[in-house]
Structures are given as C-alpha cells and as structure tokens.
Amino acid sequence: MLLLIDQVxxxxxxxxxGALLFWRLLLNIYVLLVTQTARQKSFIDKINRCLPxxxxxxxxxxxxxxxxxxxxxxxxxxxxxxGGNETILKLAQLANEPLARLDPAHGNIAPLLVAVIREDECxxxxxxxxxxxxxxxxxxxxxMHTVIESECTGCDLCVDPCPVDCIxxxxxxxxxxxxxxxxxxxxxxxxxxxxxx
Amino acid sequence: MSTDSAFKLNDIxxxxxxxxxxxxxxxxxxxxxxxxxxxxxxxxxxxLSLRQHQxxxxxxxxxxxxxxxxxxLIAAADQESALNLHAxxxxxxxxxxxxxxxxxxxxxxxxxHLQPDNKDNAIxxxxxxxxxxxxxxxxxxxxxxxxxxxxxxxxxxxxxxxxASIDIEAELxxxxxxxxxxxxxxxxxxxREFAKEVVSGAEILQKICLASRCIIAIEKNKKEAVSAxxxxxxxxxxxxVQLPAKYPAGGEKxxxxxxxxxxxxSGGYPPDIGVLVQNVGTAYAVHQAIVEGxxxxxxxxxxxxxxxxxxxxxxxxxxxxxxxxxEVCGIEEEQLTGAIVGGSIMGVELADLQxxxxxxxxxxxxxxxxEFPEAGKxxxxxxxxxxxxxxxxxxxxxxLYAYARSCNRDELESHGLFDCIECGAxxxxxxxxxxxxxxxxxxxxxxAKQLKQEEKSLYWQSRFQTHQYRxxxxxxxxxxxxxxxxxxxxx
Ligand code: SF4
Ligand code: SF4
Ligand code: SF4
Ligand code: SF4
Ligand code: SF4
Ligand code: SF4
Ligand code: SF4
Ligand code: SF4
Numbered sequence: 064m065l066l067l068i069d070q071v072x073x074x075x076x077x078x079x080x081g082a083l084l085f086w087r088l089l090l091n092i093y094v095l096l097v098t099q100t101a102r103q104k105s106f107i108d109k110i111n112r113c114l115p116x117x118x119x120x121x122x123x124x125x126x127x128x129x130x131x132x133x134x135x136x137x138x139x140x141x142x143x144x145x146g147g148n149e150t151i152l153k154l155a156q157l158a159n160e161p162l163a164r165l166d167p168a169h170g171n172i173a174p175l176l177v178a179v180i181r182e183d184e185c186x187x188x189x190x191x192x193x194x195x196x197x198x199x200x201x202x203x204x205x206x207m208h209t210v211i212e213s214e215c216t217g218c219d220l221c222v223d224p225c226p227v228d229c230i231x232x233x234x235x236x237x238x239x240x241x242x243x244x245x246x247x248x249x250x251x252x253x254x255x256x257x258x259x260x
Numbered sequence: 261m262s263t264d265s266a267f268k269l270n271d272i273x274x275x276x277x278x279x280x281x282x283x284x285x286x287x288x289x290x291x292x293x294x295x296x297x298x299x300x301x302x303x304x305x306x307x308l309s310l311r312q313h314q315x316x317x318x319x320x321x322x323x324x325x326x327x328x329x330x331x332x333l334i335a336a337a338d339q340e341s342a343l344n345l346h347a348x349x350x351x352x353x354x355x356x357x358x359x360x361x362x363x364x365x366x367x368x369x370x371x372x373h374l375q376p377d378n379k380d381n382a383i384x385x386x387x388x389x390x391x392x393x394x395x396x397x398x399x400x401x402x403x404x405x406x407x408x409x410x411x412x413x414x415x416x417x418x419x420x421x422x423x424a425s426i427d428i429e430a431e432l433x434x435x436x437x438x439x440x441x442x443x444x445x446x447x448x449x450x451x452r453e454f455a456k457e458v459v460s461g462a463e464i465l466q467k468i469c470l471a472s473r474c475i476i477a478i479e480k481n482k483k484e485a486v487s488a489x490x491x492x493x494x495x496x497x498x499x500x501v502q503l504p505a506k507y508p509a510g511g512e513k514x515x516x517x518x519x520x521x522x523x524x525x526s527g528g529y530p531p532d533i534g535v536l537v538q539n540v541g542t543a544y545a546v547h548q549a550i551v552e553g554x555x556x557x558x559x560x561x562x563x564x565x566x567x568x569x570x571x572x573x574x575x576x577x578x579x580x581x582x583x584x585x586x587e588v589c590g591i592e593e594e595q596l597t598g599a600i601v602g603g604s605i606m607g608v609e610l611a612d613l614q615x616x617x618x619x620x621x622x623x624x625x626x627x628x629x630x631e632f633p634e635a636g637k638x639x640x641x642x643x644x645x646x647x648x649x650x651x652x653x654x655x656x657x658x659x660l661y662a663y664a665r666s667c668n669r670d671e672l673e674s675h676g677l678f679d680c681i682e683c684g685a686x687x688x689x690x691x692x693x694x695x696x697x698x699x700x701x702x703x704x705x706x707x708a709k710q711l712k713q714e715e716k717s718l719y720w721q722s723r724f725q726t727h728q729y730r731x732x733x734x735x736x737x738x739x740x741x742x743x744x745x746x747x748x749x750x751x
Pocket of ligand 3: 189201202
C-alpha cells in the first residue's frame with residue numbers, strides 16, 4: 064500500500080516536472096519568436112537608417128522603409144540611386160554582403176536636387192501637393208503653389224503629376240560643406256566606384 | 261581659471277619648447293621682403309564677397325546704383341558667425357551678383373561689386389584717444405563693428421573668439437608672428453614697419469581678454485622683425501619668445517606647444533588649456549579699429565613667385581582682383597602657369613585670376629614650372645614612416661591614408677582624422693608623392709556630408725511619417741463623417 068502511494072507520488076511528480084518542462088519549452092519558443100521579430104525589426108530599422116529617406120520610390124518600393132524590409136529579406140542592396148555609393152557601402156557593411164555597383168535599372172547617381180515651382184505658371188490644381196511624400200509644398204485650390212526648399216527631399220514625384228510642367232528640379236544650394244575630391248590618380252575605393260570600373 | 265592646467269600654466273616659464281614633428285623646407289622669403297609695404301592702387305572694380313571667411317554670409321545694406329563712401333558699412337553681420345563688411349573706397353555699387361572667391365571652398369559667393377570713383381571720400385572716423393576708459397564689452401563691440409576676423413588664415417570672427425576667451429578666463433595671450441610657410445612674409449613685413457601698432461593692438465587684446473600674461477612669438481630667423489619688435493616692446497609688459505624656424509611652428513596648437521610646452525588636447529582648442537592665440541595681423545587690425553576708428557578694409561598680402569618682376573607686400577584693399585595685383589607687380593605672362601592662394605604648402609590653387617582678395621588672403625603666389633614643377637606620379641605607400649616622423653599632431657598619416665582609401669569611417673575617426681591640421685608636412689616628405697592632405701580633406705568632407713545627410717534623413721523620415729499619419733487621419737475623418745451622415749439620414 065505504502066509502495067503504491069509512493070508510486071502515485073512519483074508518477075505525479077514526473078507529470079508535474081513534465082508539465083513544467085513543457086510550459087518552459089512553450090515559453091522559450093514564444094520568447095524566441097518575440098526576440099526574433101524584435102531583432103528583425105531593429106535590423107530593418109538599422110537598414111532604414113542607412114537609406115536617404117527621400118521616399119522617391121526609385122528602388123521599386125513604396126518608400127525607404129519597405130525597401131529596408133525587402134533588404135532584410137534578402138533583396139539586393141544596390142537599388143537606391145539617391146543613396147549612391149555611400150549607402151551601398153553602409154548597407155554592405157551592415158548586411159555583410161559584397162559591394163555592388165548601383166543597379167542602373169533603378170536610376171543613376173546624381174547630385175541632390177530640389178523642386179522649384181515656376182509660380183506664375185502654376186494653375187493651382189493641387190496635384191503636386193498630393194504627390195509630395197513629405198508635405199513640402201504649400202498652396203491651395205486655384206492658388207499659387209510653392210516648394211519649401213528646406214523640406215524638399217528632391218524625390219521628383221511632384222514633377223510628373225503637374226499638368227502644366229511648371230516644376231523644375233534644380234541643384235540644391237547647400238554651400239556649407241566644401242567640396243574636395245579625391246585625387247584622381249589614385250585607386251581609392253570611392254574613386255573606383257565613381258569611375259564605374 | 262581654477263583648473264589644474266591653468267594653475268600649471270601660470271607657473272610655466274614661457275620659453276621656446278620643442279614641438280612634435282615638423283619639417284624645414286627651404287624658404288623663399290627674401291624676394292618679397294626686399295621692398296617696403298606698398299599701398300596697392302585702387303582697381304577699376306572691387307569685388308566684395310558677403311562671405312569673407314568660413315562663416316555665414318553678411319546681409320547687404322546697399323542696392324545697385326547706390327553711392328557709398330569709404331569705411332561705410334555695406335553689409336551687416338546678422339548672424340553670430342558673419343562679419344561686417346565696409347566699403348574700401350568711395351564709389352558706386354554696380355552689381356550684387358555671385359563671383360568666384362579664393363578660399364578653401366573654391367566656390368562662388370554673392371559679392372557686392374563696387375566701382376570706385378577714385379575720389380576716396382571717407383566718412384568721419386570715430387577715433388578713441390584713450391581706449392582704457394572703455395569697458396571690455398564696448399571694446400568687443402567695436403571689434404565686431406569693425407568686421408575683424410583672424411587674419412592669419414582661418415578667419416574666425418575675432419569678436420567671437422574674444423568673447424569665448426573672456427568666458428573661459430584665458431590666462432595667456434599669444435600673439436602669433438611665427439609665419440612658417442616658405443613664401444609668406446606678410447606678418448614679417450608688417451612687424452618690420454608697424455611693430456608699435458602691433459604692440460598697441462596686442463595690449464588692447466590683452467585688456468579685453470583679461471589674460472595675465474601676453475607674449476609675442478616669432479621665429480628667430482626674422483632678424484629685422486625681431487629688432488623692430490624688441491624696440492617697440494621697450495616699455496611694455498609684453499615679452500618676446502623667439503622660436504626656432506620650423507614648419508608648422510605657426511599652427512595654432514603648435515605655437516601653444518612651442519611657447520608653453522603644453523599639448524592642446526586632442527579634439528580641443530587652445531582655450532581649453534587657458535590660452536588665447538591671435539595673429540599679428542589681427543592685432544594690427546584691432547589697433548586700427550580701436551585707436552584710429554578704421555574698420556577692416558585692407559590687409560597685408562604677400563605677392564610673390566618667379567613670374568612677378570617686383571614681388572612685394574601690399575597693403576591691399578579687400579576686393580581687389582588678383583590679376584590686378586599681378587599686373588602691378590609686373591607679370592611675365594609666358595612664365596605664369598597658375599596661382600596659389602595661401603602658402604606653397606597649405607595653399608590652394610586659384611581657379612580664376614579675376615577672383616578678389618578676401619580678408620583671409622595672406623599670400624598670392626604666381627606659379628611657374630621652374631618653381632612648381634609637375635608633381636611626380638603617385639606611387640604605392642612603402643610604409644617608410646617618414647610621414648609619421650614629421651606629423652606635428654602625432655598622427656599616423658600612412659594609416660589615415662589607408663583608411664581614407666577604403667573609406668573606413670570608424671578607423672579614420674579613431675586614428676584622429678579630425679586632429680589633422682592639414683599642414684602637409686607628411687605629403688612634403690612622402691617619397692611616393694602621395695597627395696596625402698588631399699585624401700584627408702576629401703575624407704573630412706565626405707564625413708561632414710554624411711553627417712549632414714543623416715541629419716536630413718532623420719528629418720525627412722519624420723516628415724514622411726507625419727505625412728502618412730495625416731493621410732490616415734484624413735481617411736478616418738472622412739469615414740466617420742460619412743457614418744454620422746448616414747446615421748442622421750437613417751434617423
Ligand atoms: S530609392 Fe528612394 S525610396 Fe527607395 S530607398 Fe532610396 S531613397 Fe528611399
Ligand atoms: S516638393 Fe516635389 S521633389 Fe520635393 S519632396 Fe515634394 S514631391 Fe518630392
Ligand atoms: S492657408 Fe495656405 S498654408 Fe494653410 S492650408 Fe491653406 S494654402 Fe496651405
Ligand atoms: S501640379 Fe503644377 S499646376 Fe498643379 S498646383 Fe502643382 S505646380 Fe501648380
Ligand atoms: S601654418 Fe601657414 S597659416 Fe599657419 S602660421 Fe604657418 S604660415 Fe601661417
Ligand atoms: S619597401 Fe621596405 S619593407 Fe618593402 S621590400 Fe623594400 S625594404 Fe622591404
Ligand atoms: S611617407 Fe608616404 S610612403 Fe612613407 S609611409 Fe608615409 S605615406 Fe607611406
Ligand atoms: S597634414 Fe595632418 S597627418 Fe599630415 S603631417 Fe599635417 S597634421 Fe599630420
């Protein structure tokens with residue numbers, strides 16, 4: 064009899080430990096999943112921080128963050144023209160991928176531009192306002208529109224919608240940084256990338 | 261100052277100390293020192309950049325067509341880092357448009373174009389017979405009013421520097437007369453002829469910054485300047501420290517080390533250890549501004565180089581085109597291959613001879629193939645280490661070079677790229693002809709650009725998020741409006 068009770072206790076004990084282990088396993092899996100997604104998310108954020116945030120869509124995605132997500136899932140790192148070589152370099156380091164030349168299918172490296180509206184030609188259709196991803200344009204229906212230069216990312220998205228073609232993309236006038244170029248005689252990485260070798 | 265370093269500073273004997281590294285390039289100073297300083301004639305047009313230095317642009321106060329008088333304020337410093345600009349002579353404003361200016365930036369700036377009427381009519385000047393009666397705040401305001409910036413090279417607004425040194429209670433004022441670049445003689449010539457005025461300027465600066473000690477540091481091979489200074493310092497509390505001739509003894513951090521033996525900390529400035537450094541040219545400009553009431557409308561600039569028949573130092577009106585000065589010196593066109601602004605080591609190539617003199621232009625060199633042969637072909641680094649031996653900032657130039665080539669931002673930063681003073685000593689000794697400084701400048705610039713870009717990206721990202729939020733909210737508002745309408749219709 065005593066033996067039987069002992070047996071029951073042992074059985075119960077085993078069952079208890081088993082249940083404990085099972086829950087522990089479930090918890091582990093859950094924690095793993097959560098940290099995984101969190102890690103994935105912070106990885107996407109890190110990638111996103113390397114992208115220039117012009118939201119121009121040239122990479123083929125809706126904006127910079129969707130492209131960051133795609134890179135995290137294995138998409139190529141060379142699809143962002145506004146970011147140029149610097150972004151590719153940063154992405155390569157971050158995602159541990161080999162360096163690659165910008166994919167010309169998505170555009171060419173070009174200096175940063177800003178949009179300027181030829182205000183006397185604007186008919187006030189508000190189409191550009193709708194297109195602008197960062198609300199850099201002000202104006203109202205049938206009124207003149209204008210671009211706030213400091214807010215404009217140069218994404219080019221307002222140019223096409225304008226029915227009277229009164230939006231120009233011009234060189235940005237930021238002069239605060241001197242321009243020095245690397246010696247052309249050198250084989251430096253940046254110049255190599257620039258020269259297209 | 262109550263920190264330990266200042267306590268140490270006050271006990272330190274000011275005498276020549278060794279500086280790190282450095283080179284001894286052959287000097288080409290004698291030709292421009294042969295004649296006395298000559299006031300340059302008035303050219304047909306003065307081109308006055310709204311940005312005379314590496315700060316923000318001044319706000320123009322005149323319109324095209326206006327007549328202005330000599331010393332009249334024509335553009336005002338509306339921001340902390342801007343400089344007042346005055347008309348160097350009387351005449352008519354004929355244009356306000358962009359023009360190339362000689363600076364490290366190699367770029368066009370908005371300039372006021374003044375056509376002199378050759379009458380040189382001036383406004384009345386406000387001379388101060390006894391500046392000692394003035395408060396320091398008033399004196400700083402006068403320095404600011406006069407539009408003075410550091411005339412040695414960098415061009416930081418002097419009033420700002422003075423204010424900062426009052427805040428940190430500088431203990432020592434060093435007047436920097438160590439002009440170590442092989443071709444520049446502007447400060448030497450100035451001291452030879454205007455030592456008394458320089459000393460007066462130094463005394464004013466010392467009064468303003470409240471430093472207990474003031475010295476003038478000069479290289480001992482400048483014999484005439486030294487004797488003129490010694491005579492002028494006869495009844496003064498200011499003393500003279502004669503340094504051995506070495507490049508770059510005149511760098512701001514190097515002069516502090518050369519005089520006190522103390523090292524300015526990495527990433528820091530002389531005020532961090534209680535020292536204020538001012539150039540002799542600046543001291544002279546301060547004397548003119550306070551004692552004579554004259555704003556900064558001219559400066560001493562060395563014109564030199566083999567293609568010039570009579571190289572000399574000019575007291576040149578700000579805005580005078582370089583080509584005009586070359587002509588005054590008699591230029592042999594067939595020899596001329598270009599021009600350098602600044603010294604032969606640290607200077608930059610001038611893209612267009614029509615560019616005007618700005619407040620920081622201390623030297624203009626007419627280039628010839630004889631004096632400046634084509635640089636040899638760049639070869640691979642052989643790791644000889646010569647560059648590290650001469651680096652006054654105690655850096656490893658060959659490592660910086662390697663990291664600059666691989667665009668390795670983290671390593672560049674940890675190897676002290678930002679402590680590099682771009683003196684060019686490393687490139688001077690490099691047997692492989694590597695234009696090292698160009699690499700460093702390019703790296704620094706790409707750093708600055710990236711930082712700025714990152715700042716912008718963050719901002720754009722937040723704008724984009726706000727935009728998306730706005731769209732979503734609009735959508736929701738519309739839906740809820742529709743719902744309430746529907747509800748009302750049903751009722
Ligand atoms: S291409 Fe345009 S939208 Fe795509 S990541 Fe680059 S900047 Fe952002
Ligand atoms: S103004 Fe035009 S170019 Fe500038 S951010 Fe808006 S849509 Fe893009
Ligand atoms: S008032 Fe002007 S800025 Fe404001 S919403 Fe209307 S158009 Fe835009
Ligand atoms: S799309 Fe063109 S016409 Fe229409 S509001 Fe914008 S700038 Fe004016
Ligand atoms: S390094 Fe050049 S700018 Fe600096 S003090 Fe020497 S000569 Fe003048
Ligand atoms: S450069 Fe110096 S290290 Fe290289 S092979 Fe020649 S001697 Fe040896
Ligand atoms: S001096 Fe030139 S070759 Fe020698 S280690 Fe330095 S960079 Fe290399
Ligand atoms: S240029 Fe920079 S790295 Fe080269 S010697 Fe001067 S401080 Fe050192």
